[in-house]
Amino acid sequence: MRTAHEYRESLRDGRTVYYEGQRVHDVTTHPILRIAVDHAALDYEMAEDGRYRSLAVVPRPGGGEMSRFFAMPRTAEDLLARSELIETGTRLGGTVVPLLKEIGTDALFALQLVAHEMDGTLGTHYLGRVREFFTRCRDHDLAMAVAQTDVKGDRGAGPSDQAHPDYYLRIVDERADGIVVRGAKVHTSVSMNANELIVLPTRALGEPDNAYAVAFAIPVDTQGLSLVVSPYAGPAASPFAYPLSSRHRMTESLTVFDDVFVPRDRVFLQGEWQYAGSLARTFVEFHRFTAISYKLPLVDLLAGAGQLIAQYNGIERAGHVRDKLTWLIAYAQTLRKLTRMAALDCSRGALDIAVPDAATVNIAKLHFASQFHQAIAHVQDLAGGLLVTAPGQADWQEPALRPLLERYLGGKGVGAEARLRLLHLISDVTTSAMGGYHAVLAVHAEGSIEAEKLTIYRTAPMDRYVALAKELAGIA
C-alpha cells in the first residue's frame, strides 16, 4: 500500500490542470489546490494510523494487504465496515469526504456487475478488462476519480438531439488499438488529485445515441485531457474563522476530452447503448450508499453544534430550542439507522457482491437531502446573528481588541474564545462558501432529489401494497 507521501509524489506528472485561468504545474504545492490534496490524502493516512488501521486495511487476496475500499462486499457486515470507513474518513476530514478511493471503487463494483451482464448476454469480454484494471488500482493503491455527468446542454433533449453533438461525451473514432473520445464532463470530483479517471455514461440511451455509450478509464495525465478546476470557495482562509474549510476542501473540474485516445483494454463500454442506463444506475446506487455514509458526520455535527451553542447562549432550556434540537437529533439518527438498514437488507446477486438495498438507500438519501436546508435553518436559529457579525482572526489576534472581545463576547459559563470558535465552526459549515457547497451537494450530488424519488417509486413493494388495498376493499 502506498503512503500519503507516495500518493502526493504520484500527482507530479504532466497533467493538464487549470485553476483561476492559469495552468498549474504541481498541484501538491499550489497554495489552494494543495489544501485539497492534503485533505484527500486522509484516505492514505488512515491506513498508516494505528487508530484506524484495522478499519482501513484488510488482507489482500493472494497475500499482503490492501485498502478495505478494494474489498468486494460479500455480506452486510462488509457493507457496514465500508460505511464506517467512509464515515471515519469524512469525520477526520471535517465533514468533507476524502473520496480518492470511495467513488472509484463504487464505479468498479458497478462496472464488474454490468460487464458480467453484458458478457453473458452479448458475448462481449468486458469483465476481464474491468477486473484487470480493478486489480491494478487495488495493487498499486491508486487514487481514482469518476467522470459521469456530461455538460448536457438542453436537459430536456437526449444526446443525439442537442444543438451541439458534443454536449455528451462520445466516440469520434475507432482505431485498431482503441477508441478516440470527445466531449466534456462536469462536477468531476477529485480529478486533479487522482491517478486514474474512470468515465461512465450519465443516463439511459437510445439506439441513435450509440456513439455516446462509452465507459473507460485513463490516467489523469493522458494527452488531450484537460481539467478546469472550479474556483469556488476562493482563496485560503484563516483557521480561526474557517476551522473546516481552511483545512478541508474538495475540488471539481470541468473535464475536457479533446479527442482523447483510450487503449482497448481500458474500454468498458463501447456502443452497447442498452447498457448505458444500467451502468449509470448501478454506479449511482453504490455511490448513494457511499453518500449516506459520508453525510453522517455532517448531520451529527449539526446536532452537536446546535446543542453546544444553545448551552453557550444560555437558551438550552427554552421549549422551542428543545424542539429544534430534537428535530436535529431525529434528522441525524434517522439517516444513521436507515444507512445501517440499507446494509443489513442488502442483496447478494451476481458475482457474489453484496448490494445495499436500493429502496432504503434512496429513502435515506432523500431524507437527508430534502430536509438539509431546514436543518441549517434550525442551527442558524440556535446560534444567533453572530454567525455573520462576529469578529475574525485578525481581530482576535490584535492586542488592542482582544480584551474587548474577551470582555463582551462570553456566553453562559464559557469564555469568548470557545464561543467564537464554535460560532465560526457553525458559520463555516452553514453560511460560508463551504455551507453553500454542502447545501448544493445535498440537493445534487450523487443524483438529484428527483432521481432519488424515481428510484424510490421504482423499487417500492407496490404489488404488496396494492394487494392489501384490494383485499381490504373487497376487490377480487
Added chain:
Amino acid sequence: MRTAHEYRESLRDGRTVYYEGQRVHDVTTHPILRIAVDHAALDYEMAEDGRYRSLAVVPRPGGGEMSRFFAMPRTAEDLLARSELIETGTRLGGTVVPLLKEIGTDALFALQLVAHEMDGTLGTHYLGRVREFFTRCRDHDLAMAVAQTDVKGDRGAGPSDQAHPDYYLRIVDERADGIVVRGAKVHTSVSMNANELIVLPTRALGEPDNAYAVAFAIPVDTQGLSLVVSPYAGPAASPFAYPLSSRHRMTESLTVFDDVFVPRDRVFLQGEWQYAGSLARTFVEFHRFTAISYKLPLVDLLAGAGQLIAQYNGIERAGHVRDKLTWLIAYAQTLRKLTRMAALDCSRGALDIAVPDAATVNIAKLHFASQFHQAIAHVQDLAGGLLVTAPGQADWQEPALRPLLERYLGGKGVGAEARLRLLHLISDVTTSAMGGYHAVLAVHAEGSIEAEKLTIYRTAPMDRYVALAKELAGIA
C-alpha cells in the same frame, strides 16, 4: 390456550359496562359492542388458524403451548417475531389492532423490570407477585386491558395540586389484605372485552403524591369498577360503504374506580412514588414498539390505495401524482425500516429481557405521528371528491339506480363497483369516524407527539455529538 369461543364466553360475567347511557349485560351480543368483541377475538383466532399458527403460538416453559405474546423477548429475533405478530393481527383487523394480548404483555414486561429494580433497591417483594400474575394470564391465555391515563383535570398541575383529589387514581384506604382505590382513568382500550385490567400510573410523581403511586391488576368484573364505553363512531354501518369500520372496531372506556378493593397479591406499586415515572415510561416504551408495529398495515394501505385509485382515475402518470405516491412509499418504508432497526438494536438488561431501542422506537413513532395528516391529505388528493359524494350501499342495491351508477362511475379500465369499493375504503380510513379515530390515535395514542420528542432528546447520543462539535471547533 383458549379458543375464540372460550374467550367470548369468558366475557359473560357481571361486569359493569355502560354504552350510550345504558347498562349492557352481555357485551358479546350487543349490536355495537359485539363488533369490537369479534374484532378483538382475532388475537385468539390467529392461534387457531394454520396460516398464522407458527407465528402466534410458541412452546410454553414447562411444557405445552402458549401465545407468543407471552414469550419474554430475549433477542432481536424475538422482537421481530413479536412485531410481525402484531402487524399480522392488525392487517387481519383491517388496520385496527386487536390489542387483547399486545398491551397487557407490554405492561407485564415493564412491571417485571420495575419490580425487579424496586425489590433490589427497596427490599420489596413485588417481582414474585408480578410473575405469579403474569403466569396466570399466560397459562389461562387471558385477555388484558391496561388503564393508565388518569382524567387529570388541570394538566399543568400534579395530582396533589388539583382542585379535586380524585383527578388522579389514588389509594384511599389500606386493609390487612389489600388496598382500596378511588378515581378514574380515561382512554382505556379493550377494557369492556378483556378479562383482566392492569392499572399503571401515568406520570412521574413527587413525595406528596405518594398516595397516587399505585399499580395493580383486577378482574374486569370487580365490585366498584364501572366502564363507561365511548359512543364514538356511532351505530353499525353498511359493509359496502364502510368496509373496515363495519367489521373492525376497538372501544375505549372512562374507567371508574369507586372505592375498589385490590387484594395484596395483585398490588404491584403502593406508595413508592419514586418509581411511578419509571414504571409509566418503561411500559410506554414497550408499548410504542407495539404501536409502530401495528401502524404498518395502515401506512402500507395508504400507499397501496393511493396507487390503485390513481390508476382507476387515470392519473397515475402525472408528475404530481408520482410525487405524492413516492412520498407515501417513503413514509411507509421509513416506518418499517425504523421498526426493524428498533428490534435489531435492542438492548439486553435486567431479567434478560430484550428491550427495543428507545431512541429508534420514538423516532419511528414521531415519524409516523407527525406526518400522518399529510399522508391522509395526499391520499385524499389522489382519490378525488367522490370520497364524500359517492353513492352508498342502498343506492348500489336499488335496481332503479344500479344501472346509472354502473354506467357513470367507472374509471380507467375498471368498473364502477371496484372503483366505488376502493373509494369507500379510502373514505372509511380517512374521512369517516374511523378516519378521525386513526388521526387522533396518531397524535395521542401511546403518548403524545411531545412525549415522543422528549424521549428522543433524552436518549440522544448527545455526548458524541457535542464531542464532535468541540473537536472540529478546536475547543479543548
Added chain:
Amino acid sequence: MRTAHEYRESLRDGRTVYYEGQRVHDVTTHPILRIAVDHAALDYEMAEDGRYRSLAVVPRPGGGEMSRFFAMPRTAEDLLARSELIETGTRLGGTVVPLLKEIGTDALFALQLVAHEMDGTLGTHYLGRVREFFTRCRDHDLAMAVAQTDVKGDRGAGPSDQAHPDYYLRIVDERADGIVVRGAKVHTSVSMNANELIVLPTRALGEPDNAYAVAFAIPVDTQGLSLVVSPYAGPAASPFAYPLSSRHRMTESLTVFDDVFVPRDRVFLQGEWQYAGSLARTFVEFHRFTAISYKLPLVDLLAGAGQLIAQYNGIERAGHVRDKLTWLIAYAQTLRKLTRMAALDCSRGALDIAVPDAATVNIAKLHFASQFHQAIAHVQDLAGGLLVTAPGQADWQEPALRPLLERYLGGKGVGAEARLRLLHLISDVTTSAMGGYHAVLAVHAEGSIEAEKLTIYRTAPMDRYVALAKELAGIA
C-alpha cells in the same frame, strides 16, 4: 324577496331525488334532507333578520330590493361586502356555507362575461339570454345550484377519447326549440334543494369535443333530471355530541341527465368548444373567491377552539402549545388578509364587473388547502384523546352516569359540561364525518390543489421577475 318559508314551499315540486336508494317525495320533510334544507334557508333568513339585513339586502335596479348576492360587483368595496355576506352566512351555518345564492351568482357573473366575449367575437347572442335568466333568478330570489364536474371516467383522456361517450355531458340532439343533453355530473352541491340548476363545462375542450361544449340552466324538476344524493355523513346525530353536523349539512348529488330537453333561451353555450375552458375557468375564479370567503369561519374556529381547549386542559402556557396556537393564528389571518387583498386588487374589465385578483385568490386558496390537514393535526394535538373517547349525549343524560362525568371530566377552571361541549365541537369539525368532509373539500372543492397551482403559475408577474434576474445577472 322570498321568505325562508316561501323557499321551502318552492321545493315541493315533482323533482326526482333519491336518497339511500329511495325516491324522496318531499325533501323539506325528509328526516335527513330537511337538515340540509333548513341549513341552506339561512341565505333567506339573513335577509329577514335585522342583524344582517343591511348586509344581505340591497336596492334592486329599477326599484325594490334584492339579495346582495345578485348585485354585480363594481368595486373592491362591493367584493368586500359580498365576501362578508358569504362569511356571515357560513358563520351562522356553523362552518358550512349555505350556498343557495353564492355559487349560482358566481356562475351567472362568469356566464355574462363569456357570453359578452363570444357575442363580440362570434356574433352569437348569448348575453341577452344569460341576462334574462339572471334577472329572473334575481327578481324571484331563486335558489341556484351549479353542476360542473363531469363523471370523467379516465381523467387522463378527453371527452372524445373515453371508453364511454357519456363520461362527459353532451348534446345528443338539437331540435327547433332547443337541445337534448345526456350524461352525468358529480359533486353537485345543493341541487336537491335549489330551484334552478346551472350547468357548465368542466374543462377546456378541443374541436372533436364540440358536442361536449354546452352550458345551460334548467329547473330542478325538469323531466329526465335525476339527483342521486350522497348518503355521506349518515343519519342525524345528537346535538350534544355533534353540535354542528346535527344542524348543518350540505348535500351533493350524482346528477343524471337522461336525454333532458333544454329550451333554446336557456342554452348559454352550444358547441363553441373554444370557450368551454374560458367559461370553466371564469366561473371557478369567481367561485374560489367565494370559497376563500366561506373558509374564514372555519379557520377562525380552529384558532379559537384550539386556544379555549388549551385553557380548559391547563396547558396554555406550554411552549409547544403556544407554538401551535401561533401557527393556527397565522394560518387564519393569512387567509383573511389575502382574501381582503384579492378584493382590493380586483380588476375592472368587460361589463364593468369587478373581478377579484386571480393570483391572490389562488394563493389564498392554496394557502388554505395545502395546510388544512396540518391545522387539524394541531387542534387535535391540543384537545387530547377525549376527542374520540369522550362520553356522548345519552351518557350525559343518564342520571346514573351524570355525577360520574361531572366529577371526573372537569378541566382547569371549567366544569365537565363546557369541556365536553367544546371537545365534541372539535371532534365534530375534525374527526367525525363532517371533519372528513371539510378535509376533502379543502383539497378538492372549487378545483384541486394542482389546479390552483396552475393558475398561480399562469397569473404570475413572471416578466417582472425574469427582468430583475437578468438585470442583476448582467444579462442583456
Added chain:
Amino acid sequence: MRTAHEYRESLRDGRTVYYEGQRVHDVTTHPILRIAVDHAALDYEMAEDGRYRSLAVVPRPGGGEMSRFFAMPRTAEDLLARSELIETGTRLGGTVVPLLKEIGTDALFALQLVAHEMDGTLGTHYLGRVREFFTRCRDHDLAMAVAQTDVKGDRGAGPSDQAHPDYYLRIVDERADGIVVRGAKVHTSVSMNANELIVLPTRALGEPDNAYAVAFAIPVDTQGLSLVVSPYAGPAASPFAYPLSSRHRMTESLTVFDDVFVPRDRVFLQGEWQYAGSLARTFVEFHRFTAISYKLPLVDLLAGAGQLIAQYNGIERAGHVRDKLTWLIAYAQTLRKLTRMAALDCSRGALDIAVPDAATVNIAKLHFASQFHQAIAHVQDLAGGLLVTAPGQADWQEPALRPLLERYLGGKGVGAEARLRLLHLISDVTTSAMGGYHAVLAVHAEGSIEAEKLTIYRTAPMDRYVALAKELAGIA
C-alpha cells in the same frame, strides 16, 4: 438635501473603526469598506436620480425638500410610498438594503411615540428632545445607524443577573450635563458609515435593571465609541462570479461604549425601566415593516432566477419544476400582498402617526423567515451543481479556456456567458457568503422567528376566535 458626495465626505471624521484587526482611518477609501459606503450611498443617489426623485424626495414642512424617509407616515398611502422607496433602494442595491435612513427613521418614529407616552404619564420632557434631534437629522439629511442588540452573555438571564454587569449597556455615571454609558452592542448595521448612532434598549426590563434603561443618540465620532467591523464575507470578489456581493455589501459592528458621555439633550430614556420594553417593541414593529419591504426584491429575484435557469437548463416544462416555480411565486406574492395589507390596515394613534398593522407585519415576516431556506433549496434544485463547480472570471477571461467554456457550457437556446452569469448570480445569492448572510438575516434580523411568533400570538383577535368557538359549542 445632501448629495452622495457630501455624504461620503461627512464620513471622514475621527471615528474609531477597526476592520480585520486594524484601525481604519478613512472608510471611504478602504478597499473593502468602501464597497459598503458606495452601496449605502444609494439612499442619497436615489434623490439625485430623475427616475426615483419623485419617490425619494418630498416637500419639507416649513419649506424646501427632504428625503421621504423623514416624512411622518399619516396614511396607508404614506406607508405604501415608504415601502416602495425601501423596496426600490434594495432593488438597486442588488437585494441589499442601503439602510442609512430606513432604520434611523424607524427608531425616531418609535422614540417619538414612546416619549409622548412617557411625558404624558411621568411628566418627563423627552418628546421635545427627540423632535429636536429628529429635525436635525432631517434637515441635515443625516445617515443614521441604530444600536439595539446588547451582547447579552447568558440570554436566559436579565441584565442584572449576568456574570458580568456590562453584558447589557448601562448608565455608569450621571453628570450635570448628561450621562456616561458603558457596554457593547452587536450586529450594529451601517454604523461605520453613518453620521449618527441611535441607541435603544433591546428588551423589557425590571426595576433592578433601571440602570440599563437607556436610549440616546451620539455622533459616530464620539470619544470612547469604537466600532469593530465584522470581517464576514472577506475580501472583494470578482464581479463576474459575484455579481451582487462584489458591489453590494452592508457591514455590522461590535459597538463598544467605553464610558461614553452623552449630553442631556440627546438622552431619550434614562432609568424609566417600565418603558424599555415598549420602546424596544415599538421600534422593532416599525423596523419589521421596513424588513418585509426590503425583502421583496430578494424573493422576486428567487422566482425570476428560478424560472430563467429552468429555461436555460431546458427543464421548464417538467412537473416538479413547475411545482417548485409555483412555490416560489406563491412565496414571493404572499409576502408582497401581506406587506401591502400591513400598510392598508394601519392604525392611527398618538401623534397622528400611521403605524403598520403589527399582526400583519409579523405574519408577513414569519412567512418570509420560516420558509426562506426552503426557497433557497428550490432555486438550487432548479439551477444544478454548476452553482459550485462552474468556472470563474479568470477562467472566462483566459483565451486558452474561453473557447472550451463557450463550447461546452451553453444551455437551451442560450450561450455559455448568459448561463454562467445567471448561475453565478444564483450562487452569489444562495451559496456564497452573501447567501449565508441572507439566510442568517432571514432568521435573526429585526428580531428572531420566535419573537415574531410571540407578537403574532399577542396581537391575535383571540377574543373573537374564542367567542366563535363558544357560540358554536353552545357554551354560555
